[in-house]
Amino acid sequence: MPDFKGQKAIITGATRGIGKALAISFLEAGATVIGTFAGNDEAAEIFKSENSRFSDRFYLYKFDVADHSAVADFYKEVEEKFDTIDILVNNAGIRRDKVLAMMPPEDWNKVVDVNLTGTYNMSKHAVLLMMKQKYGRIIHITSPMAHLGFAGQSNYAASKAGQIGIMHSLSKEVAKRKITVNCVSPGFIETGLLDGLSDEQLSEYRKQIPLKRFGKPDEVASAVLFLAGRDASYITGSVLEVDGGL
Numbered sequence: 120m121p122d123f124k125g126q127k128a129i130i131t132g133a134t135r136g137i138g139k140a141l142a143i144s145f146l147e148a149g150a151t152v153i154g155t156f157a158g159n160d161e162a163a164e165i166f167k168s169e170n171s172r173f174s175d176r177f178y179l180y181k182f183d184v185a186d187h188s189a190v191a192d193f194y195k196e197v198e199e200k201f202d203t204i205d206i207l208v209n210n211a212g213i214r215r216d217k218v219l220a221m222m223p224p225e226d227w228n229k230v231v232d233v234n235l236t237g238t239y240n241m242s243k244h245a246v247l248l249m250m251k252q253k254y255g256r257i258i259h260i261t262s263p264m265a266h267l268g269f270a271g272q273s274n275y276a277a278s279k280a281g282q283i284g285i286m287h288s289l290s291k292e293v294a295k296r297k298i299t300v301n302c303v304s305p306g307f308i309e310t311g312l313l314d315g316l317s318d319e320q321l322s323e324y325r326k327q328i329p330l331k332r333f334g335k336p337d338e339v340a341s342a343v344l345f346l347a348g349r350d351a352s353y354i355t356g357s358v359l360e361v362d363g364g365l
Contacts, residue, residue: 121348124149127204131155131184131241132211134166136310137260140336141208143170144344151176153197157183184211184237194244203252206347207245209238210260216271227274234278238285246293255298256347259286263306263365283358290356299355301346306362307333329364
C-alpha cells in the first residue's frame with residue numbers, strides 16, 4: 120500500500136459507496152482525510168463511528184459542492200486548520216435518469232450542478248492551496264458514460280464528459296506547479312448508484328462487461344491511490360478506466 124503519512128486528502132461524497140472506500144483506503148495508508156457529504160447525516164454518523172480509530176486525522180464536513188459560497192467557506196476553514204492540502208478527489212455525484220424528451224429542467228440542472236459545477240468549485244480552491252507548496256494531486260471520478268452515453272443518462276453523461284474536459288485543460292494550467300490532474304473512470308460498481316435499476320437491467324449490463332461482473336469500490340480506490348501517490352508524478356491529463364473492459 121502507498122504511504123500517505125503526513126499528507127492531507129479531501130474526498131467529496133466520502134461517506135458512502137466509492138467515496139467511503141476511498142476514505143478508508145487513504146486513512147489506512149496514513150493520510151489525514153477531510154471528507155465531505157451533502158445530506159445523509161445518518162450514514163455520516165455511522166461511518167464516523169465505525170472508523171473512530173482514525174478520529175485524530177479524520178474530519179467530516181456537510182455542504183453542497185454545487186454551492187460556490189459553501190465551498191469557499193469550507194476551504195477557508197481547511198486553510199486555517201491545515202494550511203495546504205495534497206490531494207483532492209472529486210467523487211461526489213448523483214444520477215437522475217430519464218430520456219431527454221421527458222427530462223425536467225431541474226433534473227438536468229441538478230446533475231450538472233453537482234457532478235460538473237461541483238468539480239469546478241472544489242478544484243478551483245484546491246489549486247490555490249496546492250500552489251502554495253507547488254505540489255498536488257487532483258483526481259476526478261468520471262464514468263464510461265462520458266463516451267458510451269446510455270439511453271436515459273444524457274445529463275449524467277454530459278456531466279461526466281465535462282469532468283474529462285476540465286481535467287484536460289486544468290492539467291496543462293497547473294503542470295508547471297507540479298500538480299497533476301487525472302480521472303478515474305469506474306464502470307458498473309456495486310454501490311448505491313445502481314439502486315433503482317431492475318434485475319433485468321442489471322443482468323443486461325452485466326452481459327456487456329467482458330469480465331462478466333460488477334466492480335467493487337475497493338478496486339476503484341486502488342486506482343485512485345496509485346494516481347494520488349508520488350510515484351505517479353509523470354501521469355497527468357489521463358483517464359484510467361476501471362470498468363471490466365467496457
